[in-house]
Amino acid sequence: MIETKKLKKVFQTDEVETTALNDISVKVEKGEFVAIMGPSGCGKSTLLNILGLLDGPSDGAYEFGENDVSRSNERQRAIIRKGSIGFVFQSFNLIDELTVYENIELPLLYLKIKPADRKKMVNEVLGRMNIDHRGSHYPQQLSGGQQQRVAIARAVVSNPDLILADEPTGNLDSANGEEVMSLLKELNQAGTTIIMVTHSPHDASYANRIINLFDGKVVTEKINQEFHI
């Protein structure tokens, strides 16, 4: 459903020029669970941001579904992004001033969904993630694992086609991390395409394809023979 051709991303800061991505060509089909791996600084997050339409490439082509978004500006990317892509970040990125319920509701607000429908959708996803009793609490009152579950709930509440996860278990202990990965696997099995950035081989084993990046280039791609169940 998405394809990049010779993607390039260069960052300029004052006098320093950094080429974060150089000649990236990848393809992700609907329903896949792809893991992008590589050491720190190899450009994984940058690639994820571009794939997630949070940023634009300096050069190269990017097709998202039927749209060529290679040179789209922020406004155009926002329109395509809305409702189609859900994000899960390493540091959760919940809004501290909003309750759990309000955090999850946020994407639906921007999709202009009616209040009654919003309520239904949020409550459903709260139940699915087993956090219904936490609806009126604030993020600061939750543990790390619970916060990430809220973040995932927020990511799926609008039933997006694609979920992008950037080091989803990076700030969690192993038990919570396990839980998060199972959740992601379930979602994928239910039909959601997932692209995940990680440097944990354990986490990567949940995916069905692993792309390795090094210094901004794709080095290997392999199908995961052993699916983790």
Place this chain on the structure above:
Amino acid sequence: MLKNIIKVALRNLFKDKFYSFLNIMGLSIGIAASFLIVLYVVDELSYEQSFKDKERIYRVATAANFGDGQLTNIAASSAPIAEAFKNQIPEVESITRFQPISLNITQGDKFYKEDKVMFADSTFFGVFSYDVLEGDPGNILAEPNSLVLTRSMAIKYFGEDALAEGKVLGEILKTDRGAFAVTGILDDFSGNSHIDFDMLVSMSTNPDALNPIWISMNYYTYLKLIPDVEPATLTDKFRDMIIQYVVPQVVQYMSFPETELTPEKVDQNFKFYLQPFTDIYLTSNLYAEFSTNSNIQYVYIFSVIAIFIIVIACINFMNLATARSAKRAKEVGIRKTLGSVSSKITLQFMMESFIFVIIAMLIALGLTEAFRLPFNTLSGKNLSFNIFQNPWILYMVTGFTLVIGLLAGSYPAFYLTKFNPVEVLKGSLSSGKKNSIFRSILVVLQFIISIGLIISTLLVFKQMSYIQTKSLGFEKENVIVLKNASRMGEMAQSFKQLLESQSEVAKASFTTHVPSHSYWSTAYKTQDDEATDHILFYGFADFEYDEIMDFKMKQGRYFSRDFPSDSNAVIINEVAAFTLGLSGNDCQDAIGKKLETLNFTGERMAVEVIGVVEDYHFKSLHIPIEGLSIRLGSFGDNLAVRVHPGNHRETLVKFEQLWKENIPNLPFEYSFLDEDYAQMFIKESRMSSIFTIFSILAILIACMGLFGLAAYTAEQRTKEIGIRKAMGASSKNVVSLLTREFTKLVIISFVIATPLAWYLMKQWFAAFAYRTSMGVWPFVLAGVIALLIAWFTVSYQSIKAAIANPVDSLRNE
């Protein structure tokens, strides 16, 4: 340690150049504006302060019933009071009179007109401690035809050298009132006083000074009481003197039956009272004041504005400092772990505030001096900002620095030092909801003040335009008034005809008064009611006066050459007709009625009402129109010339030429009627300009603060904005998110400010006899302006934040 603190403070200042600049500029402008207001207020409060024994000096004022049932308070008093008081009231240490006059001086072939001259008793310097440079103060005003000059006048007429060599005393100046010898020289008065003169002539030169009439008030009488006497204790003595002197004359001249004048009746209808000398300039607004006084109300208003401005500037400072506190939190945490104690850290931040304030103060001093001259022009004053001449300025500067530094620096300092080092270093310090509530309160306060000022400014503007464009009932445009007409002698009529033959001239008329002048007043009786005296203003004008003034006759006619009996005719206005009880049948009742009055020699005479003119504003719009009567006479000192619209400057040049050719012995002096009239509102005009400017300044400072705060808030919420954008927020969503909160604050401010401003402005409006309604649009407009200002200042930051790339905000730490 101190060096360390200063180093850190300065580095912080330069690190956030934008905020620092905003903060310092806002504070400087605020301080400078306040300084100018303080200079103004101090000047206003300084009147009479340079006189010795000022607390014992009083003006004798008269309160009299002029036949309209009310007591009218008059600043002037009658000629014989001074002598009588001195002889019969031992509590009076010294007493003096003076009377403003003008002199025409001839020196060689030069003519001068001096308008700031006064007749003054020989006791003048016993009451007022002017600095006498040459001559004995007790003597210089004793002999008739004595002239006392100020230093500047001495130099003007005799030159600096003569003055330096002491050759001015004894010199003679030829005037239209005789030849005067210079007997004394005063230093130029360096203080402020409502009494203003350039020359004094001895009262003994004035024959009228000996007149025994107690019921004609043509002099100013000031006295000095012996120490420790309360003016109130003299009330009985005053009453006794009124019974002794005033009552017999009222009986004699105004044909009042003596039996009617019981002590109680007298008390209700005629009083003397003492006005403290130092109160006159700011609070006295009696009939016949020496000159237009000021109003203590304005002193209060401006003081309040100065306080407002400082408060707004301090609020900005506090807001921005606290807002940026989160950035300093890490530094605080580190200092604490390194062994610093809370109080030391408080001290550090206090010192930083002071450094900020000191820098702002230095800039403010520069700004104050830079804007001093324009402000002088605006306020009509001559303020100086010289520390050497006025050491109190130094105290003010130090005081301001301390107060502002403490006030503005205290909250941020205490707030910052409360941070728990552990939480701070872990990074889990939230910016705090409590903190933002306090900040919101400060913003609301600023906007209440700003909105209040906008409303007031709009209302003042509304009233001033109303006053300036209100129909006066006569045409004030295109009238040139030439003075000294009464001394033209035989040339008068021919010169008038000469002018009228000029193409620029429509008509010319001799008149004793034009609107905005001080009219004479006299008493009239109707034939039905011999007992009651009705006081009306009066003046004399010739046959052409109605065409000059272009007023409307309500009934009857204006004077006409066809009726020789018009020399005993009178024209009255509608108010006069009402006062005389002749306003029935739409004032038709007045026509043909005879009124009794006194002529110049005090003899009774009868005049017939031939016309009633529609009321017109012959005096200031400050007061309701009063009763006016016009008599026929062409001896007036004013030659009012109505010219066709055009280039009046050129017309004046022509007039001056004609004047010089035909009446070379009289000075050519003129004024424009519309300018004369506008002069009556000069004080309000000035006030309104000053008020507008300072309001705009206050609002500007509030905006600067809001701008900085919005910038900071947007920056603070960058991460949140990034998340929302990732969740699908459009730029519009983000902008409305950020402006929504400020909009709420502005609306709250508006709701609070409106009733307050309405109430306060209602008081100001009440002081005008002719006023427009406050209406609704100034309030609505103020609200709209405030919202627009808030949106404008906040939106720049919001839009910047909204179109930023979410990635930049979400970058993992």
